[in-house]
Amino acid sequence: MRKLILFFSLVISLFALDLTLEIVKDVGDQPKIVLEDATSSVESRLDAKFFKLLVGDLEVTAHFNVDTTRHVAPFDAPVNYAAYKEANFLLRYMLYYDDKGELDAKITLLDLKSGKPLLTKAYAISDKARYPFLAHAIITDANNILGFPDVSFLKRYVVFSKYTRPKHADIVVSDYTLTYQKTIITGGLNLFPKWADAKQTSFYYTDMSGTPTLYRVDIYKGTRTKIISSPGMLVCSDVSRDGTKLLLTMAPNMQPDIYQYDLRTGKLTRITSYPGIDVNGNFVQNDRAIVFVSDRLGYPTIFSKRIGSRAVQRVIYHGTNNSACSAYGDYVVYVSRETNNAFGRNTFNLYLASLQSDYIRRLTANGVNIFPRFGIDGETIMYIKEFGRQSGLGIIRLRYNKAYIYPLHVGKIQSLDW
Amino acid sequence: MRKILLSVATAALVFTGCAKKTVEVQAPTQQQPTQQTTQVNEGSGMQTINQGMNEQELKMQKMKEIEAKSKKIYFDFDKYNIRPDQVPNVDWDAQLFNAQDAKEFKVKVEGNCDEWGTDEYNYALGLKRAKSVKDALVARGVDPQRLIIISYGKSNPVCTEHTKACWAKNRRVEFELLP
Numbered sequence: 001m002r003k004l005i006l007f008f009s010l011v012i013s014l015f016a017l018d019l020t021l022e023i024v025k026d027v028g029d030q031p032k033i034v035l036e037d038a039t040s041s042v043e044s045r046l047d048a049k050f051f052k053l054l055v056g057d058l059e060v061t062a063h064f065n066v067d068t069t070r071h072v073a074p075f076d077a078p079v080n081y082a083a084y085k086e087a088n089f090l091l092r093y094m095l096y097y098d099d100k101g102e103l104d105a106k107i108t109l110l111d112l113k114s115g116k117p118l119l120t121k122a123y124a125i126s127d128k129a130r131y132p133f134l135a136h137a138i139i140t141d142a143n144n145i146l147g148f149p150d151v152s153f154l155k156r157y158v159v160f161s162k163y164t165r166p167k168h169a170d171i172v173v174s175d176y177t178l179t180y181q182k183t184i185i186t187g188g189l190n191l192f193p194k195w196a197d198a199k200q201t202s203f204y205y206t207d208m209s210g211t212p213t214l215y216r217v218d219i220y221k222g223t224r225t226k227i228i229s230s231p232g233m234l235v236c237s238d239v240s241r242d243g244t245k246l247l248l249t250m251a252p253n254m255q256p257d258i259y260q261y262d263l264r265t266g267k268l269t270r271i272t273s274y275p276g277i278d279v280n281g282n283f284v285q286n287d288r289a290i291v292f293v294s295d296r297l298g299y300p301t302i303f304s305k306r307i308g309s310r311a312v313q314r315v316i317y318h319g320t321n322n323s324a325c326s327a328y329g330d331y332v333v334y335v336s337r338e339t340n341n342a343f344g345r346n347t348f349n350l351y352l353a354s355l356q357s358d359y360i361r362r363l364t365a366n367g368v369n370i371f372p373r374f375g376i377d378g379e380t381i382m383y384i385k386e387f388g389r390q391s392g393l394g395i396i397r398l399r400y401n402k403a404y405i406y407p408l409h410v411g412k413i414q415s416l417d418w
Numbered sequence: 419m420r421k422i423l424l425s426v427a428t429a430a431l432v433f434t435g436c437a438k439k440t441v442e443v444q445a446p447t448q449q450q451p452t453q454q455t456t457q458v459n460e461g462s463g464m465q466t467i468n469q470g471m472n473e474q475e476l477k478m479q480k481m482k483e484i485e486a487k488s489k490k491i492y493f494d495f496d497k498y499n500i501r502p503d504q505v506p507n508v509d510w511d512a513q514l515f516n517a518q519d520a521k522e523f524k525v526k527v528e529g530n531c532d533e534w535g536t537d538e539y540n541y542a543l544g545l546k547r548a549k550s551v552k553d554a555l556v557a558r559g560v561d562p563q564r565l566i567i568i569s570y571g572k573s574n575p576v577c578t579e580h581t582k583a584c585w586a587k588n589r590r591v592e593f594e595l596l597p
Contacts, residue, residue, distance in 0.1 A: 163573060166573065166575065167570060189570070191571075191573075208568075208570075208573075212568075231567070232545050232549075232567055232569065235538050237538065251542075254545065254548075254549045255549075256542040276546075279541075279542045293539055321496070323539040323540075324539060370537075371537065389580075415537045
């Protein structure tokens with residue numbers, strides 16, 4: 001499905017045939033949207049946060065020129081067209097508590113040029129803490145009604161592991177902005193969470209207390225099932241599109257190599273065997289091949305290998321320290337350390353490469369940019385940016401050549417999946 | 419009793435009538451007063467039962483002592499080979515773990531990294547560091563069956579400041595003894 005979406009988006013947009021080529025779209029091409037807040041009975045702090053989320057969501061779609069001023073108007077008041085002459089759309093919304101005390105929202109999306117209402121809808125959410133999903137649902141609907149390309153990544157969950165103290169890390173599920181957070185696994189060292197399939201109802205993670213053990217957790221049933229264990233280290237790096245095969249980095253003989261684990265048969269197949277470091281396997285080319293990180297040149301960089309064949313091919317001919325990657329279809333996003341300072345701050349930038357061409361595209365310019373992960377559309381990349389003691393969540397919209405950074409207050413992230 | 423016997427003997431001599439005879443009368447010896455000692459028995463004679471818990475605690479203490487004596491092995495940035503200046507530390511650790519009082523314990527060889535590098539690769543780097551040290555210990559006679567290796571990546575820093583001295587301290591292998 002992910003491939004299909006990518007295929008169509010590539011066919012439809014002639015200008016985005018190769019995402020490794022930079023396409024700069026003029027902001028002026030995008031329709032201007034104005035937000036009007038009609039909320040009066042909800043805590044002002046929540047209301048303010050909600051407005052910021054709506055603006056952030058609209059911006060990250062890259063489909064709008066967003067007026068970031070918070071205009072206020074009663075929900076049923078006539079529209080002041082004269083004030084919004086430059087704008088194309090008006091999104092008026094109101095947050096309120098219903099009779100059951102649950103947080104509700106109602107919206108009207110108006111075409112300011114024709115005066116026609118495009119969408120009128122009410123939303124309810126049983127747990128107030130989940131209000132970010134309310135904002136994400138509203139903007140997804142507004143985007144879809146206007147016929148813009150899919151932005152369902154707004155409604156996706158993020159699962160991440162964060163360090164709490166030495167040898168301790170919790171696993172948390174959040175919305176894509178990491179505003180809503182629910183801790184799912186706590187106690188001990190819990191690492192490398194990875195969604196089990198596109199439905200995001202369960203994830204894999206490694207429990208490091210004792211022999212590293214891979215579990216699958218059903219987040220709605222609150223159950224966990226043991227999959228496999230291996231001494232030394234064990235990471236679920238990727239899951240096949242149909243969810244039946246896992247790419248694991250394991251070290252049964254204290255030697256980190258990449259294995260494929262078939263969940264239906266329990267069969268474990270060793271894919272790489274090299275006496276150095278082979279890690280971070282990602283399925284590519286319809287799950288028939290993998291890309292991975294190896295230090296077989298004396299420094300880490302990206303290689304590919306067809307499953308079942310012996311030949312290993314170098315993918316990246318740039319940089320001397322490319323130690324992490326994520327793949328989608330034929331595209332690979334990787335982390336490259338640009339400086340080689342053993343005793344100072346280093347710069348880690350993200351690059352996009354294609355298995356079908358020799359082009360590479362630099363996606364970030366400075367700072368420490370790590371944990372790149374493709375979104376479900378294959379055109380959006382999430383990553384973490386660290387600058388000084390602060391960290392931010394980055395979203396790159398490849399097709400639009402736009403990047404957004406949101407400040408994060410979650411402590412030290414170990415790993416994340418989107 | 420002795421007094422009575424003495425009196426009877428004296429009386430017999432008096433009444434048997436040897437008047438002119440000088441009778442040497444032995445004056446009764448002065449009796450020494452007997453020292454009265456009270457034996458205090460409360461609190462003595464209690465037996466100890468050496469339970470497992472105590473033994474376990476002793477074992478733990480012994481393990482901690484050996485751990486404290488062990489030396490950390492430090493590594494270069496992005497490297498997992500043992501530096502020449504760290505070889506004496508490996509020699510020391512091998513000798514320590516080969517000592518008679520350490521032989522009953524297993525040794526967990528823990529690989530650690532600094533805050534640089536990324537997730538999976540860093541864990542693998544920590545593992546390779548631990549394996550280098552394990553191999554070096556085995557070459558120095560430590561039973562490989564006693565050695566367990568694990569990588570903690572950058573999850574277990576000994577130093578959290580953003581300084582070069584701190585990063586160097588975190589690129590290390592250290593040991594934990596297991597019963």
